[in-house]
Amino acid sequence: MSRGPVTGNGGGGMAQNGPHTAGEGRRARRRGLRRAGLWLLAVVLSLAAMGALALIALTGRPLSAPEWLETRIEERLAEALPQARVTFGDIVLIMDEGWRPRIRLSQIDVRSPGGGDIVRFNEVKASLSLPALLDGQLQPREVALSGIFLRLRRGLDGRVSLSAGPGAAPRVRQAATLPELVGQIDALFDAPALSALRQVSLRALTLRYEDARTKRGWTVDGGRMQLRRDGDALALSTSLALLSGRAGVATLSASYTTRLGTAEAQFGVSFDDIAAADIAAQGPAFAWLGALDAPISGSVRSGLTAAGRLEPLNAALEIGAGALQPEPGTAPIPFDGARSYFVYDPEAQLLRFDDLSVRSPWVSGRMTGEAQLEGIAAGRLDRLIAQLQLRGIVTNPADLYAAPVSLAGADVDLQLQLDPFRLRLGRLQIDDGGSTLTVEGQAEAGSDGWNVSVDAGLDTITPPRLLELWPTQAKPKTRRWLEENLKGGQLSNVDVAVRLAPGAGPRTYLAFEYADAEVRFMKTMPHVQDAHGHASLLDNRFVLGLDAGRVIAPQGGAVNIAGSSFIMPDVRVKGGPPAVVRLHTESTVTAALSLLNQPPMRVMDKVKLPVTLADGRAELDGTLSFPLRKGGKPEDVTYHFDGTLSDLSSDTLVKDRTLRVPSMTLAATNERLTIAGEGRLDGIGFDARWSQRIGPGSDSSTLTGQIALSPHTLEAFGILLPPGSVSGEGKADISLALKRGRPPAFTLTSDLRGLRIEVPQVTWAKTAAAGGALRVEGTLGETPEVSVLRIEGPGLAARGSVKLKPDGALDRLRFDRVVVGDWLDLPLDLVGQGKGQPVQVVVRGGMIDMRRDQFGKTEPSGKPTPPLLLSLDRLQITDTIALTEMRGRFDLSRGLDGSFEARVNGGTALRGQVLPLGGRSAIRLASEDAGGVLRSASVARQVVGGDLNLVLVPVGSGGAFDGQLQVGDLRIRDAPAIAALLNAVSVVGLINELNGDGIYFDAVEAAFRLTPDRLTLTEASATGASMGISMDGVYALDSGRLALQGVVSPVYMLNSIGSLFT
Secondary structure (H helix, E strand, O other): OOOOOEEOOOOOHHHHOOOOOHHHHHHHHHHHHHOHHHHHHHHHHHHHHHHHHHHHHHHOOOEEOOHHHHHHHHHHHHHHOOOOEEEOOOEEEEEEOOOEEEEEEEEEEEEOOOOOEEEEEEEEEEEEOHHHHHOOOOOEEEEEEEOOEEEEEEOOOOOEEEEEOOOOOOOOEEEOOHHHHHHHHHHHHHOHHHOOOOEEEEEEEEEEEEEOOOOEEEEEEEEEEEEEEEOOEEEEEEEEEEEOOOOOOEEEEEEEEEEOOOOOEEEEEEEEEEEHHHHHOOOHHHHHHHHEEOEEEEEEEEEEOOOOOEOOEEEEEEEOOEEEOOOOOOOOEEEOEEEEEEEEEOOOOEEEEEEEEEEOOOEEEEEEEEEEEEOOOOOOOOEEEEEEEEEEEEEOHHHOOOOOEEEEEEEEEEEEEEOOEEEEEEEEEEEEOOEEEEEEEEEEEEOOEEEEEEEEEEEEEOHHHHHHHOOOOOOHHHHHHHHHHEEOOEEEEEEEEEEEOOOOOOEEEEEEEEEEEEEOOOOOOOOEEEEEEEEEEEOOEEEEEEEEEEEEOOOOOEEEOOOOEEEEOOOOOOOOOOEEEEEEEEEEHHHHHHHHOOOOOOHHHHOOOOOOOOEEEEEEEEEEEEOOOOOOOHHHOEEEEEEEEEEEEEOOOOOOOOEEEEEEEEEEEOOEEEEEEEEEEOOEEEEEEEEEEOOOOOOEEEEEEEEEEOHHHHHHOOOOOOOOOEEEOEEEEEEEEEEOOOOOEEEEEEOOOOEEEEEHHHOEEEOOOOOOEEEEEEEOOOOOEEEEEEEEEOOEEEEEEEEEOOOOOEEEEEEEEEEEOOOEEEEEEEEOOOOOOOOEEEEOOOEEEOOOOOOOOOOOOOOOOOOEEEEEEEEEOOOOOEEEEEEEEEEOEOEOEEEEEEEEOOOOEEEEEEEEEOOEEEEEEEEOOHHHHHHHOOOOOOEEOOEEEEEEEEEOOOOEEEEEEEEEEEEEOOOHHHHHHHHHOOOHHHHHHHHOOOEEEEEEEEEEEEOOOEEEEEEEEEEOOOOEEEEEEEEEOOOOOEEEEEEEEOOOOOOOEEEEOO
8 A cells, every 4th residue: 555745734733733943843843953863763653553552462463454544644754853854655554473573564655845855664564562551652672674775975074974765865964973973872762752662673785885086986785774773772783785896795794882972982894705896895904905906795884982983993804816906917926825914003094014924826824013194194005105024925927937926025115105006115024044135126007008216236145045046937048147157156236126017017126145166158168267257137138247266278277267258138138149158367478378278279270270379378369259159050150259468478480590579469359360469589689469260261471570680680681791790780671471380481671871881801891870681591490590691881782692501500602693783793692601601603604804993901810711813804904904704712720821813804814823922912924925815905016925923912002002013035026116216326236136036135124113094014024136125104995095115225326215105
């Protein structure tokens, strides 16, 4: 049965009560609206119960109230609630056994005069106190409500209000907090009509909770609530099902106990499968759960003090599988579950975690500690500052490790800001079995992803433990290199930095120091022992540096490689930039070359030289570059080394030569090995550069440079010159071509400055300041040879070659041509006679011009010397007289002493002898054809026969000689000048004799001085059977003119002849 609206109209009961002022009417309306619920029940139940009590008692069955009773109830409602319109359906009355009356009403709807909903019930049941009812009083003992809709709202100021009915129903209750609102139940029992009330229950409750702060709302459906009173003790319990939109049903149950007349209360809430975000929105103590996407079950216990303040809150939470995901755009961090027991002190705004356990593939462990809440004055948490202790940590974020990593424990100071989500680590100190890892940084969740900044430091750790903590997929090439190449020792001062930003790859930094380690920088190289150093990984560039360490070379001992480094320019790219080893070594030369000879370089093997080629010290700097991939080939390795070799000595680099070098540079590449520096080779100073190609064509090398040029140098190269002929020291450029299996070929050139060269035999000398030219070409084998020897200087040029004997002594110094000024041009050999013995001089032709000769004084050596062998093409004595085809043999031990044969101007042969005289040489000539000699010399064509003996003694300079001539048994024929003379004096017989067989002289003697252009006859005589002649005068050799004067006998009348010219 449904009834229409019952509306208070101011008539009826209102009239009986007298008029009301407007203010009283407004207050009455407000009171009516606030108390519409239960007061309505009291009125309805009273009327219904009183009117039908008898009928109920008679029947014992549920009876519907008669129409007159319903009409009476409507009238009483209008009188009681003049500001409300009440409608209801059926009213059913029941009397239970034991005379306990009950009433049931259905479809109760209370509206305001304007039509707005105040409260609505589907059904109301009540059991009444029979004694009170018989006295005319309505005192329900139990009330059961069904199908009520309540709206709970928290405003921006944090105050809560409760209203009944859907839509914008007016608030019926409000308070500062929800516990205070619940505490207003006391007012319900202040009404006399409810003094007997012991229990109120609600079922089919629908509750809409709206939070203006979080701008969120929740709907609870099918809820049950029960309020029980026992004396002055009140107990409220409820169970609700939350419509959260998630799979499954979230349930919540609550309890509240208090005593009438006091604010003290205890309450608790238990819940199951409620979303973390829903719980986080309920208060600052739970706000830290807002970043989780997971269901939570648990319980909360707290209370109110007598002053109405919230007591410490105890919570036990079981968090199901879910993820940490503050923003939809951030990558979730999954976990399998978590558990937390904590206490929240609202006065201190402090959270105390007695247990916070997490089970996650990323990290698992147990935490305890405290967290200070800040910025909750506005009802929301600005930030949380926590100090936590973590124990039993097991981590494997994103399955980075092959197996989870365990850590002993950690202490953390953190700050959590929720909007936007930002977790800042002030200090995270992790205990790892004697090592301490300190971490600081922050993680911020944005709409497009995580922004992470982490800096960590570790005091000490072993390499194996570092690799355990290093994720296998994080920089795997670098990790694998360290795993394979860094053994033993201890790591310290480890620094790690990670930067993550949305849309960009991670940026990483790793740095550490290591000590007492073993490092392998190349598979084929000996390992570094006792290694100390540092390493860093910045983004994708890895560098491992050695501050101290040594390598034991296969030969030569230890190599100090402090200052070396290994570099991976880009650890990401497969087939990208090659790895680089930068080496700095200090060792013996043998050890350094032994390392260079290790695979894949094999430098010394490629140049076919032993690693023991030199003694000394070596300091090298170099790089090796090679790809980090399997199956690499030797040619994939490129290298370049530069360094210094000091205190170097070698008898191998130049075969059979002793090399001494204070300091020398070395350079080695894939293509070439080069050594350069200043030193001494067999005592000869040099500044040279040796270079040899590596690979194809590597059987040859070159040595170029500059050497000191001195008598010792010439001797070392097999150029043996007379003692004292060279002095001083100059510079020479030298080039050696070294080819395997052949003696070294050299070329030496010099401008001869700094050298004084003297050839006293030809009165030639070059001062040290004067320039010249020297070129020597030859080989430096077991028996050195000089194939080219060229010397040029002011007034001197010589070209020849040198051949030595197997024992190093001179075999032959052969000059193909020696030119001195304009007076000597001849080939010359110096033939060795054994070490320490004077050489033999062999003149093989050429020309000497006595007119301009500058032969110096020849001092007797006083020692036996090999003879000078002379084969001279031409010896020019005067402008018109020359000795040709001259052959002689001379002894030099007493000066120039020997005999020779020659022809005069290519004609008459003669014999000669050279004798030492005052440091120079006198000449004696003899011939059996004096006339032929004079004719060949163009001196006298009319002389026939005769024996010639001529002695020439050099005087002064310029080719002058004093001579003594003796000729016997000669005749003069066809002499026009003498014939004219005899005709003048009418010596007919002598003229006839001259024209016939000639005038015979048995002896001719003359003393004269011979110069290049004239012959001055100081005294001459010729005697014979027919006549005698004595004369003196001048014979011009260049023009052939005579100027003579003398006496002819026996024509005694003529004592003198003035002048006779032809």
